[in-house]
Amino acid sequence: MLALSLAPPGALAQGTTGNANLPTLGDSARGDLSPVFERRIGEAIMRDIRRDRDFLDDQPILEYLNGFGASLVAAHPGARGETGADYYFFAVRDPMLNAFALPGGFIAVHSALLLAAQSESELAAVLSHEIGHVAQRHIARMIGQQKQDALIPLAAMLLAALVARASTDAAVGVAMGGQGLAIQRQLDFSQDAEREADRVGFQIMGAAGYDTSGMVAFFSRMQTASRAYSDLTPAWLRSHPLTSERISDIQSRIRETPYRQRADSIEFHLVRARARVLQDESASGLAAARAAFEAQLAQQNRQQLSAAHYGLAYVALKKGELAKAAASLASARAALERKEAAVFSAGPKGSDGGAMFTSLALEIKLAPGQTALVQQQVVAEAEQAYQRYPLSRGIARQYASALINAGKLDNATRYLREQVQLYREEPKLHELLAKVYSAQGKLALQHMALAESYALGGGLLAALNQLTLARKAGDATFYDNALIDAQEREWQKRQREEMKEQEENK
Template identity: 60%
Template sequence: MLVAALISACCVLPPQPALAVQNLPTLGDTSRESLSPLMERKLGEEVMHDIRRDPDYLNDAPLLEYLNNFGWTLVNARPEVRGEAGFDFFFFAVRDPVLNAFALPGGFIGVHSGLLLAAQSESELASVLAHEIGHVAQRHIARMVGSQKQDSMIALASMLLGALAMRGSGDAGAAVMMGGTGLAMQRQLNFSRDAEREADRIGLSILDAGGFETSGMVAFFGRMQTASRNYSDVVPPYLLTHPLTTERIADIDARIREQRYRQRADGLDFQLMRARVRVLQDDTEQGRREAQIVFDAQLQLNTKQQIVAAKYGMAFLAFKQEAYGKAEDLLQQAVAAALPAKQSLMLTDLGVEIMLVTNRETEALKLVQQGQAQYPLSRGLAHQYARVLIASKRLDDAIKYLREQARLYRQDADVQDLLAKAYSAQGKRALQHMALAESYVLTGSVPAALDQLRIARNSGDAGFYDQSMIDARERELQERWKEELKASKER
């Protein structure tokens, strides 16, 4: 499907005008690109469909919310990095202990769980994300294929998927890469020195404008480089694809010396996020034992943030082990230790989760409403509010709320899944499967969506209006699927 979409689009999309971003360096003439901004975004979305189906994709609402709030703080510090294409950046995490991060075409930026745990401050994490934002802002992947034939995008797609497949299986990744152009494309994906210097400069300007410590970039990269010297056979993947040369370090140091030094205190959410990731990274018994050891040691540091984070991590660990009483007790200790500071979204989220699983819907509703008053734009709390309404049997209220959410957030597959759950509880099978069809469309599975529409048509409770909606949507998706199959055969 990925390759089919690429071929179909590259046959009809003309090259776009050169990217003009104020005060940002340029690399080559973008007017001759064969990968337009629209095509670049399409490529990124198609790759993301595959990533989201990977079991190591961390589809964890509090983590995704933290990463995107944090990432957009960086983007908003230098809004011009969105460029003429106006990329809507999306930040996500994958479960992998190695230190790595990567930028996909069109504004998608991934971070390995190992890197999130290795970052010792928000400024260090910001330095990595800002660097990746720099690659997206300068459209380095588009420039790399700009002088190639359009068919090179197919190989690029294979390489992107192969690099991701290698996380879990080197053989699987190599097989995907062989389907593209192999070693040549692998080398092409490694950013050039000029591209790396560009990303460094943009990253530093983002850090400075956002009020982060610019020294965090050298500190973090330097620690990874030291690790690679100590373990010569285990070079961090981030340094393989983003080689930190002596020249680059000197250039970054020189630029840092020109900037005013500032010290930035980390927010509580940063420590809570790391505690959550430590539990999510390894759900085996050994992994949980190791997480407990880390949290016990963290308590001995005897600083407020570390104590709150350790208690929260232990509460989340107990929740995963279905020890709900213990989890609630530890969470209350974390909340008490955090007061009188502003409460965290992550603390509220876990509190609602515990109340839901222990069938205390009234308390859960009160807590989630308090959270929404404090964090009105939180997507995670919006989903939880709907879940609480469904659990409370307030199905009409849940459906009314979710349909409004679906109008406001058209790309939110979770809203469609929750709608399907609410309709199912009402026994409305046609509407249930129509909602599931929309969820499958949003996650990139058109055949599965068509199957759901067929089930909806034959459910027995579809009225005339529902049948009309099903027919219209089915025709639209069938046409879309035919175009993708046709493009695949022409490959």
């Protein structure tokens, strides 16, 4: 809620003149909200978002969005802004067309917007726009504007108190006028920020090699939708009000830019298929997704055909139809490999969707209901997948799950201990480690691992409770108790600091 009060849910825009470098903000904005505090606000909001059921905690989607977003950021020297923003991209389950930037570089996309984007260039347009908001520090600037505008209604209310002696109606008029002026100033700021974000977003997606006409295509389609929906205007348009002037400005920039065609990667289509399934996992939602994928099978484009089979495989997995899921996944791979298909570009850096196909294959074999034989066989497959795709955190965790399901607990413990040393900020690794310790009957270590997981998720109180349980478990060694005491002191100190900071910022 804090983030939404600081900035419109959609993103704020960035802007600039036509220069290739992003402008540097003045000291006033920097003083209103320091980069460190801005990031801390974003991290606090993200802790709440991650606990929300509508946070799409789906590793293939997260890996795609962060890889895609990172390529946009890397393409433009000024995309990180003066604060050197460290970006994190994620998706939330929501039927409204929307995307938004939080303080500190956290950028979200609604599942509906993923489905509405008809190409990667259109998705690049939205994410580049949001990156522009972060790079230009629009939230910090908006807070500075709000502090100034707070004086306007205050002065108006003081004046109204004097006028009220003569006329109550006149006093109301004075007060409303002051509020209206403050609101208008905020609207003016928002519109300027949106124009900035358009311009910087245009620069970013162009530098990354995407078709810049995707920006005007997506924005124009959303503007048309706003006329059709009336009061049901998509959220992205309410928080990113489009004007003909903005679209015309983008069109004029496109005319000055050489045309560049960009083929979509297969991952884009596969991610959209996953988003369609995850957007509504009810029985009716899965039935609607299946119908959409079956209709998509009529497409001649092999990427679309492959994505349709992939989506059917994912629907079958959600329904527990494991044999059907495996068969549909095999069809998805076969459709992509058809020799008679038109010339196909694999996308950036020869991307072929292999990691996503492999991940879903493992997901099917790790699903509840699989035979003991499959659970044993999947260990070797998961290890090979981990070696082939070492940067995939999802596959890394699937390998750990395969070891646990196969009863190879000692191997799982060694592997996960190595992983938590390499990726200390990954809560799910600690959760898996706690699962292994539980199976081994190591209660103190189980509670210590859970404590780490809760602390990384922002639940310091729950983490401290787990440390108390670890101390009382009875099997804690002298070394374990020393670690428990040290961690408890650290988290208690952090908890006091957070409470003090909350009091100071009330």
